[in-house]
Amino acid sequence: MIKKFIDRLLGKAAAPEAPPAAPTIPLGQRVEIPAEEHRIDPRLLDENAVRVVRTLKDAGYEAYIVGGAVRDLLVNLRPKDFDVATNATPEQVKSLFRRAFIIGRRFRLVHVIYGRGREHEVIEVSTFRAFMDPAAAEPVSGNEKTARHEVADQRRVVDASGRVLRDNVWGPQIEDAARRDFTINALYYDPTTQIVVDYHGGLADSRARVLRMIGDPETRYREDPVRIVRVVRIAAKLGFEVEPATRAPMRKMAALLANVPPSRMFDEMVKLLQTGHALKSLAELKKQGLDQGVFPVLDAAFRADARHPKRDEFIRFALEDTDARVNDGRAVVPSFMLAVMLWHDVLDRWAQLKKDGEAPFPALQQAVDAVFDARIGDISGRGKLGGDMREIWLMQPRFERRTPAAARSLVAQARFRAGYDFLRLRADVGEIESGLAEWWEDFHLGDDDEREAMLAELKPASKRVHRVASGSTEAAASAAEPEGDDEATDEAAEAAESATDTAAPAKKRRRRRRRPAGGGAPSAPAAAE
Helix, strand or coil, X not given: CHHHHHXXXXXXXXXXXXCCCCCCCCCCCCEEECHHHHCCCHHXXXXXXXXXXXXXXXXXXCEEEECHHHHHHHCCCCCCXXXXXXXXXXXXXXXXXXXXXXXXXXXXXXXXXXXXXXXXXXXXXXXXXXXXXXXXXXXXXXXXXXXXXXXXXXXXXXXXXXXXXXXXXXXXXXXXXXCCCEHHHCEEEECCCCEEEECCCHHHHHHHCEECECCCHHHHHHHCCHHHHHHHHHHHXXXXXXXXXXXXXXXXXXXXXXXXXHHHHHHHHHHHHCCCCHXXXXXXXXXXXXXXXXXXHHHHHXXXXXXXXXXXXXXXXXXXXXXXXXXXXXXXXXXXXXXXXXXXXXXXXXXXXXXXXXXXHHHHHHHHHHHHHHHHHHHHHCCCHHHXXXXXXXXXXXXXXXXXXXXXXXXXXXXXHXXXXXXXXXXXXXXXXXXXHHHHHHHHHCCHHHHHHHHHHHXXXXXXXXXXXXXXXXXXXXXXXXXXXXXXXXXXXXXXXXXXXXXXXXXXXXXXXXXXCCCCCCCCCCCCC
């Protein structure tokens, strides 16, 4: 400081400051770890993944099981998916397998298919990639949403924020390891020799239960902002702590997620909710300060100004049940969980529209549309997801009208079970009367005689409208049904049935679900079927 002051007094020009040094390429050093040290259990391996590795090696190429599969094997978990990395190009890989397809533009991969129909399995095979220096890549002024025409014929492209839009330059394994995100994901396992290849201390970090970024974390988040979400998901799944330098830039860099295509962000959110550790994932999002502004759907779940005291319990029960289903190997679909997350947004808008004078059922339809626009956006047009969510919500007031024609019509619907499971969750948190959910469970599970007996018991009170507790749905019966299913028709049908019904009603069998000890969520075995 003194020297600079004297130089200024004497009129000496200050030397120009050197530009900041570019991040060095963290190539690491190859370490081969034998089976007695890494202790991976070969019984956890997938035979098709091993077959892919053997086929590639027999053809003269290098090949390893890689990434998350090795990470999970090291902590004695059976991986859900197995990926393979090789020095063979996508075209060379494809030529070795009868059912193999080259996919992807951002990263070209090969999917090797085994089996058919729902039982088919996909082994994803990637080619070793060269470490990418962002300064050497072709820059574009837009992002992946706005610059598609500029990147179409390029092999290596970054956008204005440093995000990698194309990366299809092949390289040696040591560089492939350097371009991976975390040290525990940069491990290569050869099932034929049982050797683990480690370049960045991934095995040590796995044993220390630490999640550490390879290289400069801020640069790596710029390359792919979705890594921010991946930190949360992996830390929640494995119970690992995020290393301080890896955590430090996360909140600042989260703004870059706005440039990620909505479809990719949607897929990442589904992984958070439906990979068996949803509750831990949401807790980790809060812990890392990412509970607002990342996923619009989850913003609704995290709202601090929620008007419904049962909202948190409602979501917790649903997440507990989803985690249990995944861990039991049962199928789940995103529509049910998304309907849970946004239900109280729907209730708020529905109540306001009814207060403004709108009829109950049209008000519900308008509320659903408004929530889709605000929270789902263009994702609502993807397949049947939006339709399933709407059906679950619009079914709720119809459960309150238990006339014979309405009951038979409702229970015959394809999405009845999902709608009922949603009703059951609402009853479990006290949002509606538990007796309503119990009646529908008995009616759904009963045989024809039992159903007729249950409907006969309702006839003296057929015009009663069931009111819900805690200020939730209060749909008028006439507004809760589609046009053409009016009460006069139901009453005429009931009168005809009563005139010919001479047999004594069959005794009902109760099949009510019981909440397990400890206050956890009840089982909802068909919530996603």
